[in-house]
Amino acid sequence: MRNWRKTAAAVALLAQIVPSAGEEAEKWSWNLPSFLPPPRVPADNPMSEARFQLGRTLFYDTRLSGNGKESCASCHLQERAFTDGRKVAIGSTGEQTPRNSPSIANAAWRATLTWANPAMVTLERQMEGPLFGEGPVEMGVNDANRGEIVARFKSDESYRRAFARAFPNEAEPISFGNIIKAIAAFERGVISTGSKYDLYLEGKASLTPEETRGKDLFFGEKAECHHCHGSVNFDDQFYHAGTREIETPFHNTGMYNLSGKGDYPAPNRGLFESTHALDDMGKFRAPSLRNIAVTGPYMHDGSVATLEDVVDLYAAGGRDVASGPLAGDGRVNPHKSDLIVPIDLSPQEKSDLIAFLKTLTDEEFLRSPRYSNPWAGNDASIAKTSSNLNSR
């Protein structure tokens, strides 16, 4: 009884001070290095620290899946730059997705999301796939359990407070719409800009001779990596708040050539799955290479195990699958990008390139407490989370 009174008093106190004192405390600041302009943020989902922290807690909470077995973090692990080390992701009910889990680092600057879908232009929309998708089931949220899942958060006092802070002035802040907004806000705030290469550009680190040769190959006209990986995010769909026009290119890199007709295996036919235009067969978005050394296995279907194999594939101008049901020489795929041609790379040059790619790892990002699991070591300890959510 005494405890109840104390809690009630504390809640009453919070209710008085939070709206005025809280707003100032929760203002968002991007805090970005000079080479990275602020990202575009949807007008209906402004950033705030409260929203970011709520999103972080939800991102790591398995209660967000239908059967309580999977969270967003199950396929997006911080120590792997928010990828999962698997060839393809596995949903909460055990189903495999067709695709390799992409990193969420710097996703706020990505014009389209997922591997090849021109309709996925916001994190809010993209999230509907893993949350609600039926083929395959990932998080397994559906019409039958949606209400129950929202109720899980409504019945949790710390979440009630966190939603109220993240979505002030809303009568019913705990809803799937706001769950999505909060996670999107967290993802927009997951920023990796501290790689050795970044530090080198700022004059705070130096590259080894090997790394320097690799950098020159990467940005030079021999290896030509920069055509598709040339932005500050090392991709080619970089956009930001000031972008007025943007191209969203997708590329066929000659990984498959089923029956010699240029086909990729369904349902992984790239942009073709969306547009059904033959010319879009096998075209995928060039992923960011930030933290690439820790995000293997590689490619849309995780079918390339190591960075060495990736470099070999590009040096060969594609991949020749010699036998089996997927046999075909991807190097002569008729839909292959003109930029993917055989490159005469010596073993030394290949290892130089890989040395450079490894400078793109942001070690601090992989360990930063700011992006870490707030539930770690506390199982379902709500107390710890609530202090995380409210300590600022």
Added chain:
Amino acid sequence: MMRSEFFIIFVATVAGAAGVSAAPAKPQAVEISFALAADGQPVDCGHDIHGLGANHVNAKLREASFYVSDAALIDKNGKATPIELTRNDWQYANVALIDFDDKTGNCRGTKGANATLTGQVPAGRYQGLSFVIGVPTLGKGDDGKEVSLNHSNFATAPAPLDIQSMSWSWQAGRKFVKLEVAPEGGIVRPPMPPRPPRAAAAGSASPPPRADAPEKADQTPEPIQSNADGTITVATWMLHLGSTGCKGDPITGEIVACATPNRVPVTLARFDPVKQRVVLDLQSLLAPFDLNRDKGGATGCMSGPTDPECAAVFDAFGLGAKESAQPGEGAKSGNVAAKLFKVESK
């Protein structure tokens, strides 16, 4: 004896009728009832369907729902007068969800069902009905302002656009039609796509495999059976029709265009809502298909132009490959899809 025209009776109040002779027609209630059938037999969740498809197989209904928009009554001059739909949990912004699956009997789907479209039209003399199967890109919200409909976020959209099983997240829109049947004996289909080749082993940059491999498989995914000849047998034949090839604008965050909108106009030249109802005939739709055999792609048709089953589905809806390939609002004529519907006495 069927009347060829029907009246929506104009009831003027004494005061209203007194002064002005050309007073605007007072809106009157109209109700359009829908039903499901297969070659004359009523179809519902509680009974097996007999003789479905080209192979006349018995089947269970799993799901049957479709969105209806732009409903209008047609007068003898062919003029269409829009029906202003009543706002309720099944109707929003002149879009209605007709839903025959209610989780009872053989059906999956959501609780509750709705077979009626309710609204108002100006009193008048009408003889036909037209509507579109599908959800428009834009409409007018409750406050009269323009709102996004097909591509709205279902998690925040008003009912009935909030039904997740009718959302189509990877196409960023809605399933306009969801029809799923389970034929007796299942559906034999080509093997699942093979897994990608094992990449060459060795190499040092590969992260170590994860230790926490999941031990979670509490649902039995399809297939229900693997066959000796490499084919597999699955349980459910599925038709999902919706807009495909949609493209977003990263600058605005909006969906800007869909290469194949796949909205289906339907015109029923003679229809009396008081005495008749609109019956979707599953057999008209499924007649081309051996429902025990799928040739590839999705089991059934999920609007993929290269899916072997989709050509006949598009034909039935009047979404010929030609029209379908062009940007626009779907089929040109409402007469092709009209053949899928029968007008019956209530």
